[in-house]
Amino acid sequence: MNWISNYVRPRINSIFSRREVPENLWTKCDNCGTMLFHRELADNLNVCTNCGHHMPITPRARFHALFDGGIFTEVEVPEPIADPLQFRDQKKYTDRLRDARKTTGEAEAMLVAEGEIGRTPIVAAAQDFTFMAGSMGMHVGNAVIAASERAIKLGRPLVLFSAAGGARMQEGILSLMQMPRTTVAVQMLKEARLPYIVVLTHPTTGGVTASYAMLGDVQIAEPNALICFAGPRVIEQTIREKLPEGFQRAEYLLDHGMLDRVTPRGKLREELIRITRLLTGQPPAVAAELPPPGPVETTVDLGGAARKPAEATDTSP
Amino acid sequence: MNYLDFEKPLAEIEGKAEELRAMARANPGMDVEKEALALDKKASDMLVSLYSGLTAWQKCQVARHPDRPHCKDYIEALFTEYTPLSGDRNFADDLSVMGGLARFDDRPVVVIGHEKGHDTKSRIERNFGMARPEGYRKAIRLMDLADRFGLPVITLIDTPGAYPGKGAEERGQSEAIARSTEKCLSLTVPLISVIIGEGGSGGAVAFATANRVAMLEHSIYSVISPEGCASILWKDAEKMREAAEALRLTAQHLRDLGICDVIVKEPLGGAHRNPEAAIAGVGKVVGRMLSDLAGKDGKAIRDSRRKKFLGMGAKGLAA
Numbered sequence: 001m002n003w004i005s006n007y008v009r010p011r012i013n014s015i016f017s018r019r020e021v022p023e024n025l026w027t028k029c030d031n032c033g034t035m036l037f038h039r040e041l042a043d044n045l046n047v048c049t050n051c052g053h054h055m056p057i058t059p060r061a062r063f064h065a066l067f068d069g070g071i072f073t074e075v076e077v078p079e080p081i082a083d084p085l086q087f088r089d090q091k092k093y094t095d096r097l098r099d100a101r102k103t104t105g106e107a108e109a110m111l112v113a114e115g116e117i118g119r120t121p122i123v124a125a126a127q128d129f130t131f132m133a134g135s136m137g138m139h140v141g142n143a144v145i146a147a148s149e150r151a152i153k154l155g156r157p158l159v160l161f162s163a164a165g166g167a168r169m170q171e172g173i174l175s176l177m178q179m180p181r182t183t184v185a186v187q188m189l190k191e192a193r194l195p196y197i198v199v200l201t202h203p204t205t206g207g208v209t210a211s212y213a214m215l216g217d218v219q220i221a222e223p224n225a226l227i228c229f230a231g232p233r234v235i236e237q238t239i240r241e242k243l244p245e246g247f248q249r250a251e252y253l254l255d256h257g258m259l260d261r262v263t264p265r266g267k268l269r270e271e272l273i274r275i276t277r278l279l280t281g282q283p284p285a286v287a288a289e290l291p292p293p294g295p296v297e298t299t300v301d302l303g304g305a306a307r308k309p310a311e312a313t314d315t316s317p
Numbered sequence: 318m319n320y321l322d323f324e325k326p327l328a329e330i331e332g333k334a335e336e337l338r339a340m341a342r343a344n345p346g347m348d349v350e351k352e353a354l355a356l357d358k359k360a361s362d363m364l365v366s367l368y369s370g371l372t373a374w375q376k377c378q379v380a381r382h383p384d385r386p387h388c389k390d391y392i393e394a395l396f397t398e399y400t401p402l403s404g405d406r407n408f409a410d411d412l413s414v415m416g417g418l419a420r421f422d423d424r425p426v427v428v429i430g431h432e433k434g435h436d437t438k439s440r441i442e443r444n445f446g447m448a449r450p451e452g453y454r455k456a457i458r459l460m461d462l463a464d465r466f467g468l469p470v471i472t473l474i475d476t477p478g479a480y481p482g483k484g485a486e487e488r489g490q491s492e493a494i495a496r497s498t499e500k501c502l503s504l505t506v507p508l509i510s511v512i513i514g515e516g517g518s519g520g521a522v523a524f525a526t527a528n529r530v531a532m533l534e535h536s537i538y539s540v541i542s543p544e545g546c547a548s549i550l551w552k553d554a555e556k557m558r559e560a561a562e563a564l565r566l567t568a569q570h571l572r573d574l575g576i577c578d579v580i581v582k583e584p585l586g587g588a589h590r591n592p593e594a595a596i597a598g599v600g601k602v603v604g605r606m607l608s609d610l611a612g613k614d615g616k617a618i619r620d621s622r623r624k625k626f627l628g629m630g631a632k633g634l635a636a
Contacts, residue, residue: 084574084633085565089550138630145627167518167540169550172564173576174633176518176540180526180626183498187623207540209491210479210519215499229491229519230481238481248486258489 029053045265054202054222054265058104059111059126062161066124066269072115075123077108077146080138085172093170100132109134109164110143114150117159118273118285123151126161129203136208137168141178144212148185157195157276162213166206175207182212190217195279199268200227200250200259218275220261220268221250227258321378327367330360364586371535373561377543379535380514381477384589386596387446388415388430388473391513394593395600396421396428402459404451408488411452413444413476416459421471422604427463429456429524430473433514446515447480450493453523457493457500460508467615469507469607472524477542478517494523501526502623505615509606511581511599512536512568513588528622529606530576532568533595534583538576539566565634573634579606 026035031053040049045065046057064070087093101107109131114123125147127134134140144160151158167175189196198216200209203226210229221227228248236243246252250262263271273285320328334356337349371379379385392399396419403410416429433446456472463470479490501508501524510527516538525538532538541549543561548554571577581598588595610618 080630081633084630085563086634087563089559089563141630169541169546169564171630172540173538173566173571173574174630176522177576177626177629179495179519179522180498180502181629183495183502183526184623184627187499187502207519210494210523211498212495214489214492214495228486229479229494230486234481235483235486239483241483243483247483256487256489258492 027055030055047265052223052264054224056129056163056202057265058130059106059128059161062126063111063113063115063124066117066272067113067115068117068119072113072124075112075114075146075150077110077112077139077143080142083170084138084174085170087170087172089170096132096170104128104131106131108139108143109137110140112143112147112150114154114156117269117276120273120276120280120282120285121154121156122159122272122276123147123154123156124159124161127163127201127208129163129165129201132168133165134163134208135165135168135175136178136182136206136211137171137175138178140164140168141181144178144182145185148189151194152188152192155192155194157197157280158189159197159199159272159276160212160216161199161201162204162208163201164204164206164208164213166208179207179211183215186212186215195276197272197275199263199272201225203227205229205231217279218261219259220263220271221253221259222268223250223262223264225250227253319383321375321382323375323378324367327360327363330356330363334360361585368586372558373537373564373567374543374558376535376567377515377537377557377561379587380533380537382587382589383435385514386588386592387435388432388475388513389435390592391473391511391596391599392419392428392430394596395603396426397423399428402462403455405454405458407451407454409449409451411444411449411455412442413446413448413480414452414455416456418468421607424469424607426469426471426607427459428471428473429459430513431476431520431524433475444480446476447478448476448520448523449480449482449485450488450490453493453497456524457497460497460500460504464504464506467506469509469610470504471603471607472508472510472527474510474512474516474521474525474538475514476517476520477515479520491519494519497523498526502626503619504622505619507607507610507613507618508622509603509610511603512538512577513599517542526622526626528610528618528625529578531579531581531599531602531606532571532577533581533588533599534568535587536568537566538568538571539564570634575629575632 025038027041028035029048032051034050046055063072083093109128112125147158196216197218198213200221204213205228226248232243253259254262334353337353341347341349399419401417415432419428431446432443434440434443460470508527509529510525512532514536518540543557544554547556547560568577568580579602581602584591584594
């Protein structure tokens with residue numbers, strides 16, 4: 001025994017063991033199997049750097065990349081009554097909800113925010129596939145309505161990112177009623193003559209596709225996203241034949257006239273800026289890295305003309 | 318008469334009564350009327366007790382009963398001058414959706430509904446009441462027509478759901494359903510719906526986003542079939558009884574939830590045991606709902622419909 005083994009080694013060990021090593025430093029691409037370093041993957045918006053496969057991205061991460069300087073304000077969504085049917089299958093619905101909240105850290109399956117993209121004020125909503133498969137229940141319905149009402153109040157376009165396995169079965173008929181409810185929200189936007197742009201992400205299926213996700217003024221999809229009403233498995237069981245290659249994928253829908261565009265995630269921001277500005281009659285966006293939007297006072301210091309048109313579009317009702 | 322599985326004991330008694338009477342017909346000297354009447358009494362008592370406490374799954378079975386009166390029967394009995402209109406002007410005419418101009422109580426209306434068919438040939442022709450995109454697009458066209466000429470729209474809902482097929486998906490099933498729901502919500506004429514059998518998911522919503530929704534006593538309206546729900550949540554399609562219960566898909570539950578406005582009473586033993594009475598009951602309720610909305614301003618009719626749906630779900634079953 002000497003001072004090295006008694007003193008130095010434990011100190012060294014404690015230094016190393018104290019350092020937190022995050023799990024899942026590496027993610028395997030679902031498509032090509034390449035191991036991707038988490039930071040690199042996040043920087044590339046969860047798109048595989050090797051094969052370009054689009055993996056799910058949380059609404060928060062998406063908004064962080066979408067809005068100028070990663071700054072956005074959440075729009076409050078009225079909370080619906082909990083478990084309206086007192087539903088239970090093998091597990092209670094309230095337990096499933098609690099588990100989903102714990103694993104995702106989110107309150108529900110849709111996040112609504114307001115902010116600017118390329119100095120263009122918008123309201124955005126994004127569905128979270130990791131939260132009970134993004135399923136559309138009363139909360140998602142309320143979120144679409146809140147997003148639409150907020151966009152109307154501020155006179156801004158609404159950009160909605162859809163991702164859902166379908167309706168939230170545990171809310172039974174009330175989840176089905178979100179189809180007409182969200183359709184009313186889209187109609188209100190249209191009557192206010194505000195652009196409604198839908199970005200369909202993998203997967204968008206069921207009642208979501210048959211309501212707000214298919215009613216956009218412009219319909220964009222991410223590459224290879226599954227977009228359908230009835231899923232491929234159900235169809236194969238019904239018609240008992242093999243479906244063609246790429247059936248119900250974004251490119252297939254584009255070919256069949258069901259979409260306007262298929263755009264990779266990395267190019268979406270630029271495209272959304274361009275489309276929203278074109279539809280709202282604003283001049284082209286400034287093609288440069290802009291500082292995040294600051295408090296109003298700082299704009300005086302800038303004194304430049306570049307800032308002013310954007311300010312002018314931020315009309316209050 | 319087709320009997321459902323839970324009606325087996327009833328089938329036996331009714332069968333025996335029928336047998337006795339057949340025997341009496343063959344042997345004129347035999348008097349069996351007393352025994353036969355006793356069996357009749359027993360059967361009708363059993364019918365009362367069976368139908369007074371139907372489970373959710375049993376209601377699904379009654380709602381899908383092959384002998385149940387279908388859309389075509391209602392249109393023939395309740396409307397005059399029915400003039401079917403066809404086609405979506407794009408691709409095809411979908412026979413699972415029927416509709417056209419007609420008169421109800423002499424008043425011109427547009428009537429639209431799902432038709433399931435009544436025998437193998439007509440069932441295949443009607444695709445078992447499962448609409449393809451063309452069906453929704455035909456309905457949109459008819460609703461638009463009604464709107465422009467100020468005719469109330471009556472929809473009769475009876476579908477297992479949208480058709481899960483390759484062509485239906487390629488031709489934009491989801492878009493067609495979404496547009497049909499949207500059309501329902503923009504009409505400035507009264508839109509009333511009656512769920513006469515199965516209200517299956519999106520296929521039903523596309524026509525039933527109405528000012529007033531009535532349901533037959535043993536009809537159902539659900540986001541997913543009990544079998545589908547069971548196979549997803551219970552991982553076992555055989556658990557449809559539990560799923561039917563949990564989904565709260567009966568007319569009675571849906572009235573509590575504010576989805577169904579009126580329940581139309583069915584004859585004892587279900588609409589198929591006395592179709593005339595069931596159809597007459599629907600006619601009465603449709604007449605009442607139409608006169609409720611008659612003479613109202615178009616914008617008010619549309620706005621109240623939207624408001625009704627926006628406010629849905631404010632109270633659960635517990636309330």
